[in-house]
Each structure stands twice: as structure tokens, then as C-alpha cells.
Amino acid sequence: MDTPERTQIASSSTPASKFEDSPVFNYINNLSPIKPVKSSHVTQTFSSLTFSSIPSIFTSPQASSLKESKFLKRYQNSDISKLQSLSGDAEGMSKDERTQAEAELQENFEAGISITPDSIEQLCDQTEFAIELPLTLKYDCGSPDCDTNQEIGFQRSDGTDQPQGDANLGVKQTGQGCDWEGPVVSDTPDLLIFSSPNDAEAFRGIIQNSPGLAVGLGVSSPSGFFQNSTTNLQQNFFEVGLGEQPEMGGSSQSLELRNAQEDLGSDGLESIGIYSTDGLENGLAAHEPSAEMKTLSNLQRGMRRRCLDFETVGGHKRKVLSDSSSLSHSENKITTKNLQHATSENKQRSRSSRCIVPGIGLHLNSLALAKRDCKVIKCGSWSSKTRVSIRADQELLPHPMVSSAPEKEHDEGGNIPVEDTSQTLVQLNPEEMNPNSPRKKRRKVEHGVEAGACRRCNCKKSKCLKLYCECFAAGVYCIEPCACHDCFNKPTHEDTVFATRKLIESRNPLAFAPKVIRSSDNAEIGDESMKTPASARHKRGCNCKKSSCLKKYCECYQGRVGCSINCRCEGCKNAFGTKDGLECEADEEETEKSENREHDVTAPKTENPRIEEQVPPAVLPSTPSGLSRPLVTPAIPLSKIKPPRASFMRTIGSSIVLKGSQKVGKAEYILHPRPKFENPPQPNNAEDEMPQILRVSLTPNEDIKMGSPNRKRVSPPHREIGSSSSLRSGRRLILQSIPSFPSLTPRH
DNA sequence: GAGTTTGAAACT
């Protein structure tokens, strides 16, 4: 393994310098101020991830959520301790040891531990990864197109990323896939590099070509492996692929890498939605079997994961291929034939059990999910950290309609294997698995429709191709739990779905945009936002006539936001805020009733119901803390207190940071803790609990602001997502980094 | 679980 060449390579060009020189690096620097700002690995990484998810929101909200959730999951799942030990001791370990360790890791997850002798290079690679990752995320954007583009851009050694350029929404995945391959092939020169006996060189080439690989390399370096969670995740992905290399011959390794690259190209296709095994097969055919296969599969996995990031819906496929490891080790070793079958099988599987994990969001489905909460929780079950992030994602998922997400996603990538999802569900709550269960239903309702992640629809006539369908509206495919009839909102009909989506978007570009725009996210950042009484508003406003905006028929109420001037509702008594802001008082009784019904659980309806009545409804619920009305009340009229959403994030802790980063894409999603939207009434909700915490944790500023009388609708409803935040908050950095998003999003 | 109510989405 240790050949002079390596040294040479290392010395000849340090990855760092190389990296800096790369156009990508420059691009990144230009694009995102965040990097410079955030030095901390973890934060950056997550934030970057988050960002990626955000973009996806536009394309497919859930996808992003899924992606993150998935990352988190895997990361969690993988035996960290093992990884650490391995990574740390990698050099010291014998081959056998390594092999065993790797095997274990793979079994646990994909994580093959790649113990690369070249710690130095690896380290450099890691750094690169950190840099690259953000880009990747950026480009992920969630739109299906973006995904494809993204990967392509990265893989190209050019470094010239064309984040947006490639995105062809109309283009089919297949086409994209083809495109993808083209670039890869064109990169032959780079490939030649791989041919070099040196692993290091080979890796480099790979790295240059694909960020993902770079990540894998980075993984090998023990130090910092764990520091950056994001890095770790990716590392896991790539590690698997690289992990086996040590065992293999140096030259052969290079070849393998090459193949891997090619395979990656195919993967990219797959991720796009096309399952072309050809690339893999070809590559494999030329090469040897098991070992290479493994490597390839690993690489593919890595790619798939990335895809997952992009797409939530397609998770199932990914799951099958990439995540198969989790299911069974044997599955991990997929022969070429298996791969082919796997693709088909994956599709079927996905069909059968499609749960967007964004929520499933994501898109976690969308964020997707039994209800997103479920998924979230499930995902989160592994680690509190993960949980938090997931939630944020989920929020993202639901709203973001990443239209493309499902289409492109489902095929590839981002798929969280349905199985995984199911597993998760099972672990967490068997009941959720059963859509029909009343609890589930209730939960779903409680959690909020917008979550998107694991929504279940019951469409009978719309074929799930209209906005009537919650799943479709959420940008996610229908899953088994759905009770829909003649459903076309499935990966098998992605063309139809995509076309329909486009059609709908042509009529209303915002059709798949989150219905509830949460400015609160912004608030988190800036104080001004806090000033705004209602942090969030319904995109279009409601048109309620009979429900007085006190029932979930009202989208505003459902979204837990107060009605705004955009609303055309009659007799608005929205507990979260009325158009006038005063209406509540008029119908205290009704409000109370409705609130009691829905919120009973939560608050002690107060010793004095009147308090609530007097309190401007809008204020209370709007913020996370707001959910807990009872709590707020004290001396100051609750109405005046606006729960700082940002505070929620803060409370969460480090995870918050991540969210913040995500916010960049769309603050709305990130900022609002899912619970708010989804489960306002329930006391159990994190929100409910959070409120107290928040109160405590809230910064003085926030509290003050909250208390200000002006809070109520001082500012016009935020129609644009994150618009305010971008301008106001210091954290905007994140927003700045996001610039690309806007372009991605056609809507606005 | 069936039936009703409701308002968004779709259609005219």
C-alpha cells in the first residue's frame, strides 16, 4: 500500500492547495459567506446540509427533509464507536482487523471504514469535503433537475459547477441521466489519473470528479472524522466504497476507482430516476466481481445517498440499493445482476411501501412520514441531535413542494428505502405504520397537514394528481398507507406526476409552495421579525365562511397561523390571529369552544378562559411557545406576547444552528418547529413543552419584543419566504449563501 | 365507519 508514489502525490500536490485552486472552491467562496463566517466544522457542515435541503424545498420539500433525516439516521445508525476506533486505529490495524472492522461497519450500515493509509491526504480531502459539501448541497436544491445537475457538476473535474444551468425541469430523469454520463466520460483524462497505481492519485481524481468521493477520502482520516457530523455522514457513504480499497491491489484499486466513477455516473442516472444498470454492468464486466462490486456498490451507495439528499421520495430505491446494507449485509453485496434487479425491485418496493421520510419531509416524509412527526421521531430516536435536525427538515418537507423531488427523487435517490422507513416506523410506533389506525389519523391531523412528509391521502377521484391530494400537493408520492384509489402519484407514473405538476405550476407557480409562510424563521434571526405579531401567514389567505377560521377547514388555522389581510374569511375568529386582530374578542365563546376542542389537551385552558379570549389569538399560537397559551398568559396578555420562533431553535441547541443554516433556503420551514404547525393543540408536542423552555431560554431581546404591543401585525404578513430574514438577521449569512435558491425556485 | 360539512381546487 505504501508506495513511494503516494508520497509523491501527497507532496506534489496537497489537496488543500489543489482544492483552493479549483474553480469549485472559488465558486464556493464567492457564493457562500457562510464558510468564512462559520469556522466550526459541525455547524458548517450541518448548515450546509441544511441549505441543501432548503433548496430542495422548492423543488421538493420533503426530499430535503428526507435527505437530512436520512443522513442523520445513517449516521446514527452506524456504529460510531466502531468507526472511531477504526478510524483512529486504522493505521495500526492489520489488514485482517481492518477487514473485519469494515465488515462490521458495513453490516451496521454502509459504513465500510476506509482506512486510508494516507492520513495526510485524507485530511486534506476532508477539508475539501467540507468545502465541497456546501456546494453540493447548494446545488441540490431539491429540484429534480438540480439534483442531476448537481452531481454532474461535482463530478466534473473541471470544477466548473453549473449549478443551475443544467437544471431542466422538463427534462426527464432519463435524459438527465444520459447527460450525466456524458460528462463523466468526458472526464476521461481524470480517469486516467485513476489508472495510476497510487491510490492517492486515484482518489484524488475521484475527488476532483466527485465531491462525494472526496468525502470518502476524508473519512479515512481519523481526526475530525467525528467532528463534523455532516462530514461523517458523507464519509460513511464514501467510506464504504473506499473502505475496501486497502485490501485490494494498488493498481487494481485505481481501476476500481475508475469503474466506480463510471458507476457513479450510472448512479447519478439512477438517482435521477433512471435505473440504468448499464453503466454499472459495463464497469463491472470489465472488472472483477465481488471486490469491485463491493467497491462500486459502495460508491454507488455514496452517490445514492447524495441523491437522497436531493430527493426524498425516491428514497425507496436508494434504500434498496444503498441502504440495503442496513437491511441485510448480504444485500449490500449486490452483483451486477442484482443491481439490475435491485433497481426494478426497488421500484416495486418503493411502490409497495413508500414512505417519504422527510418527513418524510420530506419530505421524511415529507418533510413525508407517517406523519412527519412519526418519522421525525423515529429518526430522531437514535439521537437527540438528529431528532432536532430532522424536525427542522420535516418542516421543510411539508411545505416545500419540491415538485421535482418525487419524480427524480423516487428513482434514485433520495430515496429512503421504504423499508428503512418502515423499520423506523416500526421501531418508533407500530401504529403509525397502520394508516388506518385512528391514532395515526389523529396524529396526522394534529401534526399538520403541511408537513408533507408522510401524509396519507384518501383520494378517490383525483388520482392523486391534483392539489386535492395532500400527498401530491406536498410533493411526495403516495405510499402504502394512503387509501387512495387509482393513484397515479407513484414513482411508476412519475412522468405523469411530473407533467401534471408542471401543468399545475404553469397555472399557479406557487401551487406547490408552502401554504403557510413563516416569517418567524426570519424572526429568529432578526429582532424585527419578532416585532411582527404574526410570524407566519397563509400564502393566499383563507376564504372561510362558516368555520370562522376556527377549524381545520381553515388553512390558516390548520397552519396555525393567524389570518391576514389576504384572507377573505367571514367572521374570522382564528385563534392564531384574526385579520383585524380584534375579532377574537367578539366571538370569544366560539373561539373557546373550538379551541377547547382542539387544544384542550394542551393548555389548561386556563383557569380563566377569558384570558385567552382577550388575548389576541394570533399571538398565542403563532409561535411555538404560543402553542402553550396557558403558559404565556401571566401578567402580560398573551396576545401581546409573541413566541419567538427563533427561540425555539435556540432551545433546541446546537441543532438549532443547523436549522438556522437550513433556514437560509427557506427560513420558514426551518424556523418553525414542526410541532407548531402540526400539533398545536396537543400538549405532548414538543412545542408545548418547548414553550416553557423557550421562555426560559429566550433571549431577553426576544422576550421584550414579544411583549411589545405592536407585535400584532405590525408588519404586513410575510408573503415571501424568508424575505425578511434575509434582510434583517445577522444570520442572513446563510441566506446569502443561498442565493442560488431563488433561481431555482420559479415561484416567488 | 358512515354521513355531513367545509372550503380549497378545479372548472366554466
Next chain:
DNA sequence: CAGTTTCAAACTC
């Protein structure tokens, strides 16, 4: 843009 119809969620019993 307004009116009507369709649709599926929300709700009630």
C-alpha cells in the same frame, strides 16, 4: 374575475 362544480379533508354522529 366571478360563479359553479368537484374534491377530499375535517368533522359529527
